[in-house]
Amino acid sequence: MALTTREQLLATAEQLFAEKGFYGASIATIAKELGLTKQALLHHFGNKEKLYGEVLSALSARLAAGINNIRQQRLPPGEQLEEMLLAQYREQMTNQNAARLIMRELLDNEARADQAGNWYLKDYLEELVETARAASPGAKPSRAAALALVYQLLGAAHYFAISQPTLVNIFGKATLNRTRQQFEAQLRAIVQASLSTLAS
Amino acid sequence: MALTTREQLLATAEQLFAEKGFYGASIATIAKELGLTKQALLHHFGNKEKLYGEVLSALSARLAAGINNIRQQRLPPGEQLEEMLLAQYREQMTNQNAARLIMRELLDNEARADQAGNWYLKDYLEELVETARAASPGAKPSRAAALALVYQLLGAAHYFAISQPTLVNIFGKATLNRTRQQFEAQLRAIVQASLSTLAS
DNA sequence: GGCTTAACTTACCGATCGGTAAGGACAATA
DNA sequence: TATTGTCCTTACCGATCGGTAAGTTAAGCC
Numbered sequence: 466m467a468l469t470t471r472e473q474l475l476a477t478a479e480q481l482f483a484e485k486g487f488y489g490a491s492i493a494t495i496a497k498e499l500g501l502t503k504q505a506l507l508h509h510f511g512n513k514e515k516l517y518g519e520v521l522s523a524l525s526a527r528l529a530a531g532i533n534n535i536r537q538q539r540l541p542p543g544e545q546l547e548e549m550l551l552a553q554y555r556e557q558m559t560n561q562n563a564a565r566l567i568m569r570e571l572l573d574n575e576a577r578a579d580q581a582g583n584w585y586l587k588d589y590l591e592e593l594v595e596t597a598r599a600a601s602p603g604a605k606p607s608r609a610a611a612l613a614l615v616y617q618l619l620g621a622a623h624y625f626a627i628s629q630p631t632l633v634n635i636f637g638k639a640t641l642n643r644t645r646q647q648f649e650a651q652l653r654a655i656v657q658a659s660l661s662t663l664a665s
Numbered sequence: 666m667a668l669t670t671r672e673q674l675l676a677t678a679e680q681l682f683a684e685k686g687f688y689g690a691s692i693a694t695i696a697k698e699l700g701l702t703k704q705a706l707l708h709h710f711g712n713k714e715k716l717y718g719e720v721l722s723a724l725s726a727r728l729a730a731g732i733n734n735i736r737q738q739r740l741p742p743g744e745q746l747e748e749m750l751l752a753q754y755r756e757q758m759t760n761q762n763a764a765r766l767i768m769r770e771l772l773d774n775e776a777r778a779d780q781a782g783n784w785y786l787k788d789y790l791e792e793l794v795e796t797a798r799a800a801s802p803g804a805k806p807s808r809a810a811a812l813a814l815v816y817q818l819l820g821a822a823h824y825f826a827i828s829q830p831t832l833v834n835i836f837g838k839a840t841l842n843r844t845r846q847q848f849e850a851q852l853r854a855i856v857q858a859s860l861s862t863l864a865s
Numbered sequence: 866g867g868c869t870t871a872a873c874t875t876a877c878c879g880a881t882c883g884g885t886a887a888g889g890a891c892a893a894t895a
Numbered sequence: 896t897a898t899t900g901t902c903c904t905t906a907c908c909g910a911t912c913g914g915t916a917a918g919t920t921a922a923g924c925c
Contacts (some may be wrong), residue, residue, distance in 0.1 A: 483777075485688070485773075486772070486773070487689075488685070488686060488688040488689040489686075489687075489688040489773075491881075491882065492881080492882090492883070492884090493881080493882080493883090498698060501903085502903075502904070502905090503883085503884090503906085504884090504885090504903075504904075505902070505903050505904080507883085507884070507885095508900090508901090508902065508903070512881065512883075512884070513830045513884090533713075543687070565772055568768065568772060569772060570831075571827055571828050571831050572686070572765055572768060572769060572772075572827060573685075573686070573689075574723045574830075574831060575684075575830045575831075576760055582807075583832055584831065584835050586831065586835070587835045590835060591835075603783070607839055608836070609840050609841075609842065609843030609844040609846075609847060610843075610844070612832075612836060612840065612844045613844045613847045613851050614851060616821075616824065616825050616828070616832075616844075616848075617821035617825065617848075617851060617852065617855060618771075618821070619824065620820045620821040620823065620824025620825055621816075621817035621818070621820040621824075622689075622820070623820065623824060624816065624820025624821075624823060624824050625813075625816050625817065625820055627771055627772060628771050628816070630775045631770075631771050631774060631775075631784065631786065632812075632816075633786055635784050635786070635787045635790060635791075636808070636812060639772065640808055640809050640812065641809075643807065643809030643810075643813075644809040644810070644812045644813045644816075646752050646781060647809060647810050647813045648813045648816075648817075651810075651813050651814060651817060651859060651862060651863075654856065654858070654859065654862040655817060655855055655858065655859055655862075658854070658858030658859070658862070659854065659855055659858070660853065662851060662854040662855075662858070663851075689913065691911075691913080692912090692913070692914090693911080693912080693913090701873085702873080702874070702875090703913085703914090704873080704874070704875085704914090704915090705872070705873055705874080707913085707914070707915090708871085708872065708873065709872085712913075712914070713913065713914090
């Protein structure tokens with residue numbers, strides 16, 4: 466799949482924003498990485514905030530697409546949530562940029578002088594919450610209860626994904642590899658356990 | 666409890682580092698917040714990296730103290746892990762600075778040109794892992810398996826804590842309040858469910 | 866009084882930050 | 896051939912970055 470020029474620019478920008486954050490990554494650094502001058506990059510995107518915004522909306526489009534794929538498989542409701550979570554987990558483990566970017570956005574979107582309304586994760590989260598409500602075996606739970614469940618699952622997966630560099634330093638490569646092998650199965654177990662908690 | 670001058674400096678620095686991150690918070694801004702000049706702040710801590718380091722080690726000392734308190738209550742092993750997690754969750758919900766700082770450290774400690782070995786979370790994590798191993802009802806699980814469990818629980822709690830500002834914007838205050846009310850009970854349920862998964 | 870030390874101050878430094886202005890190279894179009 | 900728009904350049908801008916150097920002020924100690 467050939468990337469357009471613009472997509473290549475965004476891919477590199479995503480990489481650097483994920484690594485160093487909005488403040489840590491300068492437009493000059495990003496441009497240098499691309500073999501451009503800073504002003505050429507600004508020509509394409511206007512300013513730094515817009516560049517960052519485009520990176521994020523491309524990411525949120527990818528997240529939404531991933532969810533849609535699974536929904537169109539028409540799995541049983543219980544499995545659907547599990548597969549969405551697992552797909553998301555695998556995606557974030559292989560593509561750490563996405564995981565880190567989302568986490569940074571959660572941390573920074575308040576402090577950055579953002580005009581209101583840039584909540585790139587909104588659709589994605591709403592979709593997961595509805596899936597969880599449909600997946601509950603008993604009576605349909607409230608949005609609030611489903612949100613609590615979804616967030617615990619998301620957190621469990623996401624937190625682990627971004628912690629890989631730290632964990633390998635603390636516990637070593639061998640232990641971490643064994644942990645990774647166990648992680649997915651335990652994640653599935655938690656999904657089912659919390660779904661049945663939700664029902665009661 | 667009267668804070669010493671130095672503790673006040675560190676408290677303010679913690680606040681700003683938590684809000685904006687290492688790169689986003691400048692020493693001039695921190696000093697201004699304290700009513701000092703930038704150079705006065707540098708006088709106390711040498712440079713920015715050292716200031717940040719002191720903030721983090723104070724935090725990790727607090728985390729360790731919190732865990733020790735609970736261990737000294739000599740609860741049954743199963744409850745001990747649950748109490749540690751919940752204490753940690755409550756602490757992070759009331760003091761968001763701690764939660765945000767830890768998250769930022771997980772994201773940044775690789776990119777910052779840190780001299781190796783600044784793993785402020787090491788002791789804290791090792792302690793939790795050992796508690797989880799002791800808490801398992803069956804045969805003592807491997808460190809790797811216990812780490813997977815601890816990390817999922819920690820992630821579930823921690824991720825929710827830092828997401829409060831985003832969630833209130835997406836779902837509104839009322840829903841989020843209801844979610845918070847449910848969250849703790851579901852967290853307890855997940856602890857027990859995953860402990861029994863671990864045993865099998 | 867003399868001396869030391871801690872806690873600052875003002876005055877800088879070079880580097881880098883995000884961003885603007887103006888114009889050149891070049892391909893497509895009229 | 897002339898014109899237009901895209902893409903990119905060099906040359907700047909003022910602000911801010913982290914950090915250094917040197918001097919001042921006040922308190923404690925002998």
